[in-house]
Amino acid sequence: MFRKIKFVDRALTNLEHVLDVNEDRCVRLKHKRSTCQVCVTNCPTEAIKVGKIREHIVIDWEKCVACGICTNVCSTEVFRLKQFTDRDLLERSRGVIQANKNLEIRCCKVSDKPVNFAIEVNCLGLINSAHIVALAAYGAEALHFRHADCENCEAKWGKKHVLQSIKASQYILKAYNINNSIILSTGKHIASFTIPSKDDHLVDKEKVLSRREFFQYFKRQTKLSAGKTISLLWDIESKQARRPVGVSQKFVPIKRRLLLASLQTSEAPDENPLDTSESSTLTSLELDPSKCGLCESCARFCPTGALTQQTVRDRRGKKIEAELKFNPAKCVKCDLCLDACFTKALKYDDQLNKNLLLEECDLLLISQ
Numbered sequence: 001m002f003r004k005i006k007f008v009d010r011a012l013t014n015l016e017h018v019l020d021v022n023e024d025r026c027v028r029l030k031h032k033r034s035t036c037q038v039c040v041t042n043c044p045t046e047a048i049k050v051g052k053i054r055e056h057i058v059i060d061w062e063k064c065v066a067c068g069i070c071t072n073v074c075s076t077e078v079f080r081l082k083q084f085t086d087r088d089l090l091e092r093s094r095g096v097i098q099a100n101k102n103l104e105i106r107c108c109k110v111s112d113k114p115v116n117f118a119i120e121v122n123c124l125g126l127i128n129s130a131h132i133v134a135l136a137a138y139g140a141e142a143l144h145f146r147h148a149d150c151e152n153c154e155a156k157w158g159k160k161h162v163l164q165s166i167k168a169s170q171y172i173l174k175a176y177n178i179n180n181s182i183i184l185s186t187g188k189h190i191a192s193f194t195i196p197s198k199d200d201h202l203v204d205k206e207k208v209l210s211r212r213e214f215f216q217y218f219k220r221q222t223k224l225s226a227g228k229t230i231s232l233l234w235d236i237e238s239k240q241a242r243r244p245v246g247v248s249q250k251f252v253p254i255k256r257r258l259l260l261a262s263l264q265t266s267e268a269p270d271e272n273p274l275d276t277s278e279s280s281t282l283t284s285l286e287l288d289p290s291k292c293g294l295c296e297s298c299a300r301f302c303p304t305g306a307l308t309q310q311t312v313r314d315r316r317g318k319k320i321e322a323e324l325k326f327n328p329a330k331c332v333k334c335d336l337c338l339d340a341c342f343t344k345a346l347k348y349d350d351q352l353n354k355n356l357l358l359e360e361c362d363l364l365l366i367s368q
Helices: 038-042 069-073 086-100 129-137 158-175 211-219 254-263 297-301 336-340 354-359
Strands: 019-021 048-050 057-059 079-081 102-107 118-121 142-146 183-187 284-287 307-313 319-326 346-349 363-367
Touching: 019 057, 038 048, 038 069, 069 079, 069 158, 086 102, 086 118, 086 129, 086 254, 129 142, 129 158, 129 254, 158 183, 254 354, 284 319, 284 363, 297 307, 297 336, 336 346
Parallel strands: 102 118, 102 142, 142 183
Antiparallel strands: 019 079, 048 057, 284 346, 307 319, 319 363
């Protein structure tokens, strides 16, 4: 059992040994035109500062409370908690789901004794939509996210981020018909939880039940989607940041690989396109061929390898032919290709073919 990290009295003294920072993956440090500040703006204690290209990410360890929100919001996984890793969260959760079919993920600051189907995390803000989709694919009947008093906590945005993750996961689960009977709820108490309505992504209202009614409610959910074993590839080693930060390193985030593995357990989706206009990590790309000179900048700076360009040159180095391809399964919507394109030939397309994520295939954007 992992020991708790106490926010108030800083019981954990060596916070720098809890959080890994992989500067090689930071899009802000890769390109001078990148404006990404997602970790800075979402850090509840303002502990993170990101420099410009070839500089560093600086963390004020006196302010850091190891809430893990930065690990959730960073699309290229610059940050990684050592104690509450993706693998640890899923392995503990899967064991509870197999034994109880229901799971409560609770903040470690909730004061009362955990129920037998609960696991604790530092803060619910570290829960990502990919985690929820994976737990649904494991066959969970109900997931309850139990937060503490977020308003008076240093990690004050935990509830806000878990609500966003639930909203994003609900849309994906519905689109890919994964465990449609699952109940996603949130609240401060075991007797209070949120039931999403049919019309809303998530309704933040609480229905209060007695403890007996609470358990009976879950038992009535007899439609159980069979949990399937999901094989995942995990990072065994974490590479040290280099100076200068290399742009050629390609890395598909673990949460994206987790999401793809989870989606591939579903049945074939319908032909209706997936609306990604409100998604923070899923998208497709459009290219204006009249503006694109196949300069290779977007493919060179793409951190995940979603954009690839093959160029054939003659002996003098003159370009003979070239083609640019895009793989939406690897794209995490980090904006770096848009920032790196000098002619603004690229833009996001809000309509994504659902099967493209499952097939993980490349699309030809332009050739000459």
